[in-house]
Amino acid sequence: MTKLDEKQIIRLFANKLGISNSLDDVALLKKGIVMKSDMLVASTDVPSGMQAWQAARKSMASCISDLAAKGIRPYAAVISLGIPNTCSMQQSYIEGLAEGFAIASKEFGVKIVGGDTNEASELVIDCSMIGFSRFKVPKRSGAKQGDYVIVSGPFGYAPAGLAILLQNAISVSGGSSDASSFFRKQAVKSVLEPCPRQRFGLSLARYFSSSIDSSDGLAVSLYELASQSEGVDIIIHSIPSVEGLDEFAQENRLDTHELVFHGGEEYEIVATISHTKIRQADAAARKAGVSLNVIGRVQKGSGNVFVRNTLLENRGYMHFHK
Amino acid sequence: MTKLDEKQIIRLFANKLGISNSLDDVALLKKGIVMKSDMLVASTDVPSGMQAWQAARKSMASCISDLAAKGIRPYAAVISLGIPNTCSMQQSYIEGLAEGFAIASKEFGVKIVGGDTNEASELVIDCSMIGFSRFKVPKRSGAKQGDYVIVSGPFGYAPAGLAILLQNAISVSGGSSDASSFFRKQAVKSVLEPCPRQRFGLSLARYFSSSIDSSDGLAVSLYELASQSEGVDIIIHSIPSVEGLDEFAQENRLDTHELVFHGGEEYEIVATISHTKIRQADAAARKAGVSLNVIGRVQKGSGNVFVRNTLLENRGYMHFHK
Numbered sequence: 001m002t003k004l005d006e007k008q009i010i011r012l013f014a015n016k017l018g019i020s021n022s023l024d025d026v027a028l029l030k031k032g033i034v035m036k037s038d039m040l041v042a043s044t045d046v047p048s049g050m051q052a053w054q055a056a057r058k059s060m061a062s063c064i065s066d067l068a069a070k071g072i073r074p075y076a077a078v079i080s081l082g083i084p085n086t087c088s089m090q091q092s093y094i095e096g097l098a099e100g101f102a103i104a105s106k107e108f109g110v111k112i113v114g115g116d117t118n119e120a121s122e123l124v125i126d127c128s129m130i131g132f133s134r135f136k137v138p139k140r141s142g143a144k145q146g147d148y149v150i151v152s153g154p155f156g157y158a159p160a161g162l163a164i165l166l167q168n169a170i171s172v173s174g175g176s177s178d179a180s181s182f183f184r185k186q187a188v189k190s191v192l193e194p195c196p197r198q199r200f201g202l203s204l205a206r207y208f209s210s211s212i213d214s215s216d217g218l219a220v221s222l223y224e225l226a227s228q229s230e231g232v233d234i235i236i237h238s239i240p241s242v243e244g245l246d247e248f249a250q251e252n253r254l255d256t257h258e259l260v261f262h263g264g265e266e267y268e269i270v271a272t273i274s275h276t277k278i279r280q281a282d283a284a285a286r287k288a289g290v291s292l293n294v295i296g297r298v299q300k301g302s303g304n305v306f307v308r309n310t311l312l313e314n315r316g317y318m319h320f321h322k
Numbered sequence: 323m324t325k326l327d328e329k330q331i332i333r334l335f336a337n338k339l340g341i342s343n344s345l346d347d348v349a350l351l352k353k354g355i356v357m358k359s360d361m362l363v364a365s366t367d368v369p370s371g372m373q374a375w376q377a378a379r380k381s382m383a384s385c386i387s388d389l390a391a392k393g394i395r396p397y398a399a400v401i402s403l404g405i406p407n408t409c410s411m412q413q414s415y416i417e418g419l420a421e422g423f424a425i426a427s428k429e430f431g432v433k434i435v436g437g438d439t440n441e442a443s444e445l446v447i448d449c450s451m452i453g454f455s456r457f458k459v460p461k462r463s464g465a466k467q468g469d470y471v472i473v474s475g476p477f478g479y480a481p482a483g484l485a486i487l488l489q490n491a492i493s494v495s496g497g498s499s500d501a502s503s504f505f506r507k508q509a510v511k512s513v514l515e516p517c518p519r520q521r522f523g524l525s526l527a528r529y530f531s532s533s534i535d536s537s538d539g540l541a542v543s544l545y546e547l548a549s550q551s552e553g554v555d556i557i558i559h560s561i562p563s564v565e566g567l568d569e570f571a572q573e574n575r576l577d578t579h580e581l582v583f584h585g586g587e588e589y590e591i592v593a594t595i596s597h598t599k600i601r602q603a604d605a606a607a608r609k610a611g612v613s614l615n616v617i618g619r620v621q622k623g624s625g626n627v628f629v630r631n632t633l634l635e636n637r638g639y640m641h642f643h644k
Contacts (some may be wrong), residue, residue, distance in 0.1 A: 045440075
């Protein structure tokens with residue numbers, strides 16, 4: 001029996017169905033309509049400690065993040081629910097989910113217009129959104145030699161937070177200092193209440209030559225841009241590591257590089273911007289109150305990613321990849 | 323602990339999220355965009371004997387049926403998949419799913435433009451579609467006194483087919499006559515390869531004063547129209563029973579009335595048409611090669627449904643209702 005990984009499965013469907021941009025974050029339709037769906041599955045996407053409202057909010061946050069990376073403001077969402085018969089039919093649990101959708105709907109500015117309710121063996125939430133493009137939507141494949149590589153924020157919180165939630169040995173309140181305790185709280189919060197970079201994407205996507213949401217991990221995201229674009233490598237010269245990560249990694253015998261590049265579940269935007277637009281983009285970022293973090297450059301190459309002089313491994317968080 | 327049934331769950335979400343038409347089949351957006359999503363869950367929606375390609379096709383058929391009831395031609399679909407790690411990662415199973423999507427995409431004339439792949443403890447397929455309305459979309463709430471009640475086809479195949487698939491004692495090839503054997507084959511086929519009434523809906527929905535897809539069962543569908551519309555009852559004078567159902571019911575000690583009204587999983591359209599439009603609608607039906615089956619009338623009332631003089635029970639197939 002041949003087993004397929006997630007990418008192989010996507011390729012198989014794409015070939016069979018003739019979906020040309022199957023490996024991009026969103027689908028582009030006529031009249032500038034953009035469509036996106038994202039499924040949250042409890043066993044893989046809801047870590048222990050995540051409440052019902054947080055799971056509901058996260059299901060929408062994932063979709064929002066994909067749209068944000070392309071500069072799309074969501075217009076409407078429909079939600080399909082699979083709810084376990086057992087615990088989940090408790091009214092309080094359902095109310096928690098509804099509360100999470102209401103919070104996310106307000107926070108992300110998207111109206112929920114309908115849905116579908118089903119029984120399932122575990123909690124499954126599928127969130128589909130449409131929005132309208134106001135400018136040429138950046139693809140994963142547009143990176144050009146000389147472009148700057150930018151990220152919407154630092155990496156490391158989410159995998160650290162997951163490690164904290166998964167290992168009871170490491171308590172959230174633990175840590176040897178105030179700074180460490182603050183880091184742990186933020187790390188856990190980034191997992192339970194992820195913040196997609198909506199403002200960043202909406203104000204800057206018009207300047208992107210290529211872009212992707214980073215939820216499969218920074219390394220995988222960089223490789224997507226490098227390999228889908230034509231004849232380029234990406235060189236990272238500045239590692240976007242979140243403050244406090246080194247201390248946390250040392251305390252817990254984890255590897256900073258691993259946490260930054262091969263984690264995942266982060267809702268940052270990774271993009272490239274032409275050198276001719278970088279000043280404009282930086283000005284737009286300041287105006288929007290976000291910061292443009294340049295971490296590298298695009299060079300002539302063949303789809304590889306280097307951190308300074310070292311080839312980066314192309315692996316990260318991936319469904320089915322165990 | 324309070325347990326909620328599906329309708330209570332939908333109401334809870336609708337109230338919390340301010341979704342006004344939460345109990346209708348599709349969501350109407352600006353620019354005539356119609357959005358719909360439907361989730362197929364293996365444990366409730368995929369009976370034993372249903373192959374991967376049939377499950378994939380069914381997930382799209384459900385969505386198509388809801389759109390057809392409102393006269394909407396689908397324009398694009400996105401598919402989210404939850405696939406079990408175990409058996410389902412076999413290449414042949416994934417290929418079966420892809421084949422089913424390809425078949426459905428062609429059969430129903432809808433392009434699949436994107437998707438999302440996940441690992442889940444059971445097969446879950448969420449299908450979201452958008453389409454564009456070309457005329458005023460009928461709601462569930464528009465039935466008026468004097469309207470005719472029509473259906474797109476007869477009822478009984480699907481619950482009979484489910485009974486056959488669920489009970490090994492009743493074999494598909496069994497039956498005491500050729501007619502019975504034909505009935506069994508058709509019944510099973512209607513479950514494994516449901517045919518949403520796309521042509522019927524697309525050619526006739528402009529004449530509907532109210533409409534609904536019947537997949538929750540005929541009784542429940544009629545009650546939806548009667549109770550959501552203002553001050554009306556529905557009186558059924560002609561029971562839309564599929565040919566051969568009586569014989570099948572007798573052979574298997576099942577009740578014809580139960581199979582017709584309280585089954586479900588049928589993808590027929592149930593609608594009302596004003597007496598001023600019934601001739602036009604009938605002509606349009608003939609032109610399209612479909613038949614307009616009048617089964618009753620709308621009368622002044624208070625949301626009840628009668629079969630001749632007897633009050634019909636408001637129950638049928640409903641998730642969480644066990």
